[in-house]
Amino acid sequence: MTKQFVSANGSDESAINTFTVNTSPELIPKAYIISFILITLCFPLWGFANDITNPLVKAFSKVLQMSATEGTWVQVAFYGGYGAMAIPAALFIKKFSYKAGLITGLGFYALGALLFLPAAGAQSFAAFLLAFFVMTCGLSFLETSANPYILSMGPAATATQRLNLAQAFNPVGSLLGMFVATQFIIQKLNPSSDAERRALLSDGSPEALEQLSAITANDLEVIRDPYLAIGVVVLLVLLIIAFKKMPVTEEKSSNLDVKGTFKRLLANQNYREGVIAQMFYVGAQIMCWTFIIHYGTEVFMKLGMSEQAAEAKSQMFNIYAMVIFCLSRFVCTFLLKYINPGKLLMVLAAGGMTFTMATIFLDGVAGMYALVGISACMSLMFPTIYGIALTGTGDDAKLGAAGLIMAIVGGTFLPMAQASIIDMNVVFDSFSATKASFVLPLLCFVVIAIYGKRAQRNLPSA
Template identity: 60%
Template sequence: MRTKEKIVQAEYILPFVLITSCFALWGFANDITNPMVEAFSRIFNMGVGGGTWVQVVFYGGYGAMAFPAAFYIRKYSYKSGILMGLGLYATGALLFIPANAIGQYYPFLIAYFVMTCGLSFLETSANPYILFMGADKTATRRLNLAQAFNPMGSLTGMFVAKTFIQARLDPRGAEERALLSPEQFETVKSHDLDILSSPYVAIGGVIIAVFLIILLTKMPRNEESSHDLNLWEALKNLLRVPRYYEGVVAQLFYVGAQIMCWTFIVQYGQRIFMEQFGMTAGDAAQKAQAYNIVAMACFLVFRFICTFLLKYIRPGRLLMILSVGAIALSLGAIFLHDIRGLYCLVGISACMSLMFPTIYGIALRGMGEDAKFGAAGLIMSIVGGTFLPKIQAYIIDRETILSLPAVNVSFLIPLICFVVIGIYGYRTFTIHYYAD
């Protein structure tokens, strides 16, 4: 049904613009980092499993800080939570300077963890804040609009990863690096770490500037709220709503699927371009990342298309339809072992475009003040990005399974995720009955 309600009311325009910019900033962080699994694997001569520790600590920071962030914003304000998030984000990015000087893997993991503790604060604060910037009936559309700027940051992160990191790293793969002397290996590693660290240090400076702008901007008074910290009462209220706790589960599987599709597309394409086109490991990784950028462009375009479709199609129904599409394309990625499989993997991003903000909006609609803790539960579900990619990486490292490329078989894990999301979409419009 078409609605005449404004998506964003006039008094919220400036705060909406400023907070929406944060969506792009954490999109940048997410998608400059996903390709670093392959980069760190090469730099430190580890398997894919070793490289995925980047994802474990990156998304582990979300889980570790989600409820502390909820307590913080409940006690103070959304603006305070956003400023804390930006401060931790900038600190983590600038920690790449000492990590690079040390030259070991683990200091980089610490930097990622601090950075994503900041992202957890940002997402826990910004998502419910956007929901409240207008009528309840338009909350899901409003969040989809704000979230549409997230893939713009993601595209920028992917472009920076491809152009300023992957294209400039030493192109030698694991086997060639293993033949280097210890001195040669250290020289190559130092060179590559310098290249990898520079964009993170630069984004740290950008985050400091955004921090100052938001600090000096007056936010609406109604972002201030009750300081009552009755967590147990809020949790009891939330757990009475199946639409909420099922949404947390769906979000966990969605985040895992998103990270797996955008991380391991590099390994997926790398196999195709090395085996079928004779490229080197470095060139093949760059080529695969170009397809990842195309996937993100599809994600961005379809985010706007799906936001428009939400005016006419119930959120749960559209969520289910796109889940079915993602399942079909996942099957193509598994069973097609040439460039067609890569096309299917790119297409999955179009289906994913609606999922995160729609699950979020469905789960939190009508929660009122409890949405702050509810938001923390949904952000904590981002821990799906820690263990699900680790499982997929374990499969990929086996190289072949039943004479099939293991990287193709590994996309059974995202397929299962989309089944769970589809079930949530179906239950939303048939059992929980949700409509904008």
């Protein structure tokens, strides 16, 4: 966008010259920069929680001698907290403020992380599930607050780009979470294989059960310790935000008009389809990042590695995927200056479909590389779907954000469905069930591509 100005050239005839000044909308107004940075700090915090947790499906399955399907109760509890708390969080924020929502979310996050201490002491899977649930009730508050808060910190014309910039730091936390999961959990677990642990359980002798109990207690303490550390960090961030004066970009509302808001949102086709697309995106992301360990363990054990070495190497590939995801997020944020968000979303979903097909049908390490490549295509999706879906919703965005956070429940039932396929071991007599299970992420990318195509008509070209 430009404005024209005129000036006299000083000649006798006072000829008029015109020149233009760039008045493109600011990405982040100066008055919001410090607050923007503080809110952006929350993005890597929930990225850390998400991606230190994904490898624990495999870890808990081994430590507690469960199937892959049983292990995915970790994801059900973790992402179930988002679904349960998103609407209450939105109502709370609508009545009070984004800042109040952030503080509440950080409080629940810290409490859930610290609950790992009694859960490990009790050696109770149910207690761990409760800790995950409480923690993600906090993450639900955080995401329901932070995402629309970032959108509101400047001109509407740059809102989606601004959210993509903040979301670009989410993978930094995710990468750290994956690194901690690899170095401080997976590699520190007792090297006894799943088969050896089950053999001790089947033995049933007091000596065997005592040995298994000691191994389990040690492993659960290994899982516990990183969560206690992040709980302390979250408490520190809570205190900083609590004492910092934050800008008010919304009006408190005593009349919530919940019925009217939901009626308007449900009538909004762009928003409604965005919630569906978000649910499938989250499902695809969690499936690709959770079961890369199962996929890689199968690949590398066929190449002669031990089970623990194969698991550790697979998690390293997960870290490579996150590095690519992080770099791609910055690239895609830049591309949004020139390409319609819906079009770019559609193109990257098509790329995700291509890489997923390669994951299913390529053998050996080539399939692992294809699985890593999917992350480059996923990097843009969450914040872009979020921004597109909330376009034109006005003050309804506060509850609209809750629907998009509730869509994270796609990370519960879709991974469990994939795990049930993996537990079959083989399909069609000889084809790897682990490979075949990636047909579910493939279908998710089809849904996202359709939404990107339809969204192009709802957004102006860059």
